[in-house]
Amino acid sequence: MMMLDRIATFLLVPPINLLLLALAGFALRRRRAGRILCGLGLAGLLVTALPLTGQLLYLGLEQFTDPPAGAPAPAAIVILSADVNQTSDTPGTLGVGFLTLERIRAGATLQRASGLPVLVSGGVIGQGQQSLAELMTRSLGTDFATPVRWQERTSRNTWENAANSAAILQAEGVRSVFLVTHAWHMRRSLIAFRHFGITATPAPVPFSRALHLWRGELVPTVGAWVDSYYALHEWVGCAWYALRAWL
Numbered sequence: 435m436m437m438l439d440r441i442a443t444f445l446l447v448p449p450i451n452l453l454l455l456a457l458a459g460f461a462l463r464r465r466r467a468g469r470i471l472c473g474l475g476l477a478g479l480l481v482t483a484l485p486l487t488g489q490l491l492y493l494g495l496e497q498f499t500d501p502p503a504g505a506p507a508p509a510a511i512v513i514l515s516a517d518v519n520q521t522s523d524t525p526g527t528l529g530v531g532f533l534t535l536e537r538i539r540a541g542a543t544l545q546r547a548s549g550l551p552v553l554v555s556g557g558v559i560g561q562g563q564q565s566l567a568e569l570m571t572r573s574l575g576t577d578f579a580t581p582v583r584w585q586e587r588t589s590r591n592t593w594e595n596a597a598n599s600a601a602i603l604q605a606e607g608v609r610s611v612f613l614v615t616h617a618w619h620m621r622r623s624l625i626a627f628r629h630f631g632i633t634a635t636p637a638p639v640p641f642s643r644a645l646h647l648w649r650g651e652l653v654p655t656v657g658a659w660v661d662s663y664y665a666l667h668e669w670v671g672c673a674w675y676a677l678r679a680w681l
Contacts, residue, residue, distance in 0.1 A: 447667045449659050452478035483654035488661030495668050496617040496641055498624055505633045506610040508550065510583070510603060512634075513541035514595050514615040514623060515556025515566035528563060530573045533616065538570050540639045541614040542578035550612070551583035553602060555595040558587070592619070593675060596626035603632060612637040618664075622671045629679040 445451055456475025462468025481487055517531030530538065538554070545552055552574070556566025565587035574580040584602050589595045603611065610633040615623050617638035627634040 443667065443670075446670050447663060448482050449479055449663065452476075452482065480654060482662035482666075483656070483658050484652055485655060485658045485661070486651040488658050488665055489651065491662060491665035491669065492618050495619075495621055495665060495672075496638075498621045498636055501610075501633050501635055505635075508548075508610050508612045508633075508635050509608045510610075511541055511544055511548070511550050511552045511612045511614060511637070512599055512603075512627075512632075513537050513552060513554050513570065514592070514613070514619070515554070515570060516616070516619075518559055518566065518569065528559070528569060530566075530569050534566065534570060535573070536639050537614055537616065538574050538580075539578065540637065542574060542580040544612055544614065544637055545580050548612070552580065553584040553586060553599055553611075554582055555586040555589055555599045557589045557594070592623055592671070593626050593678070596623070596630050596632070600627065600630035600632050609633060611635070615639065617641045618668060622668055622675055625672060625675040625679055629675075 452475045454475075456472050456479065459468045459470065459472025459475055463472060514537060515530075516533035516537060518528045518534070519531045521527050521529040534556075541552060541554075544550075554567045554570040554574070556570060558565045565585070567585040567587040571582040571585055574582055584606075586595065586598045586602055589598050603609070609631065611627075613620070613623060613627060613634040614637045617640070620636050620638050624634050624636065
């Protein structure tokens with residue numbers, strides 16, 4: 435499953451697929467269709483290299499909806515995992531990564547303000563390693579003096595975060611939560627959690643994207659490719675999750 439996800443990402447999310455398109459078009463350049471493909475690939479690479487493109491894509495992702503009026507008040511806090519970091523020279527010694535740390539810091543602040551119990555969600559990155567949920571629990575307790583009530587330790591992606599967390603919460607009678615993740619990841623997360631019967635109130639890590647209209651935003655950069663890749667990855671994920679929820 436993980437290999438299929440990676441192949442799908444490789445084929446669907448720019449800029450690598452645009453490079454392949456340009457190369458295929460160049461190989462067929464003696465034909466009009468080949469020249470068109472090459473031009474489309476190169477144009478796509480140029481557009482996704484503009485900082486403005488990434489900004490616009492992120493701005494769209496960071497627009498999402500609250501639960502409908504009259505929805506039950508959140509009874510728990512769910513914090514989603516993101517990444518890990520190597521914490522020493524010893525292989526396999528892991529701790530929470532920067533993105534995960536931002537999320538658990540926001541979750542700890544919300545927990546102190548609300549007093550609600552916390553669920554952390556994240557599976558194992560590599561065989562024989564601790565799950566992200568365990569690493570998050572350790573950091574929340576050690577660094578933020580925040581207790582964790584539940585750990586969801588088997589998920590491999592956001593859809594499984596939602597499915598497995600919903601099973602734990604519903605068994606405890608919890609059907610409404612604050613959902614803590616990055617603003618750019620919130621739209622996809624809400625689709626998944628609401629599909630599995632959890633009323634999720636967004637509690638995003640502070641918005642980090644803003645539209646800047648100046649000349650530098652129209653100058654291609656390598657970093658803009660990275661931004662475009664992650665933003666388009668989220669948009670493709672939103673479309674796929676919306677389809678799964680509809681089916």
